[in-house]
Amino acid sequence: MRINSAMILAAGLGTRMRPITETLPKPLVEVAGKPLIAYSLEALDRIGVTSIVANVHYLAPMLTKWLKDWPGAEIAISDETETLLDSGGGIVKALPQLGPYPFLVLNADTFWLEDPDAGSDNLARMADQFDPAIMDIMMMTARLDQATGHTGAGDFTIDPEGRLARYRGSGDPVIYAGALVLSPHIFDAISEPKFSLNRCFDAAIESGRLFGAPMLGHWLTVGTPAAIGEAEAAMSAYLNGSASSTGHRPNR
Template sequence: MKAMILAAGRGSRMRELTDDCPKPLLRVGGRPLIEYHIERLRSVGMTDIVINVSYLGEQIMTALGDGARHGVQLRYSVEPTALETAGGIRHALPLLGEAPFWLVNADVWCDMPPGMTAPLGDDLARLVMVDPPEHHPGGDFYLDETGRLHEQGEPRLVYAGMALMHPALVADLTDNTPCPLKPCLVNAIQQRRLGGHHHQGKWSDIGTPERLALLEQQLSHQ
């Protein structure tokens, strides 16, 4: 199975930390964030990895190269202008192929092994969902007892930035056009083709300097 790491974002909430350094290269525990994802993907046999880049993307490509140092093959989907999540995935489809792939945001931290969800079957995606953190108490979707995601319902969970995804979820989008992911997910819900997996282990959205510092503290105590 191939994998894709989303690494094109500006990281504007990190402010001065990302003025000269792309968020995926911010260091925690003595190494860049994105290296943790690469090593975890390699540990489960996902060695063909696509990374989308835009903001300061040259730095990412220079730092990681072709992936040989990490025992993987890295290929880059370059976005001259950031295409948002769904647009970025759509632009990378020629590199990803036609089979389901594992998707992970570069700026999340999770102890769940990559790919550890049920197979897609007829679904377009299966999202990893977590309990709402303090900064997003309202949640994103409701996950029912059969593993189906819904726009309405309680309790609501938050999309963790990791998913098993079929290319068909975004294949009909116009290439090189910015597009967020949520409308694609809502469309899949309406087709009854969006599943979810409730992860109850460790997870963090590293979206602010404070959360980055907290993760650093947590890693130092492991």
């Protein structure tokens, strides 16, 4: 299906990234010469999504100015300066700007490199595969061997039909790779202003309506200053490896 709008979750405090984030919001921390949030915006631009909302909280004026100066789509701001609403509450606050139809949600502080042999971008495939008749949420997932910067055993398991369940120590774990397609009706029964998206994940699992979209490429999360160099080295290795094996580099 056609996805016309997207939310970028950009209101986090970035405390683990100190001292860099003492003067800079985490979405503006640069990796390989580019702010983290720029990777999400470029991914949306590649599939033609131009209606974008980003929430802001920590060092909001700095991030808001950067977003206003972004040369691509015009980005609406959902201001959480007064109260940080967590991942789910932040989306609900922005729903009037996002519209009534399924939309994308991206994390501002994780990103991925596309597989040059895939034929289409990960977000485009998610939009094509999302079926609101049987799905409430489609989540991009990555295997552990596709990830740099992730710590922990994994988040979910995926069955042959694509349905996700929480990883409980058995089966092959996958990581939530920071991108979703979701139907806004999943928030209808929630009245609290502040809550985590994990609540929606669990509800969708219970009803069999949380599906995974295995990503093609390499996923990166950068949680600390020391992890920046690790991410840049992994990016260089992936891009150079892809170029040598295919004759061209993946989109960045």
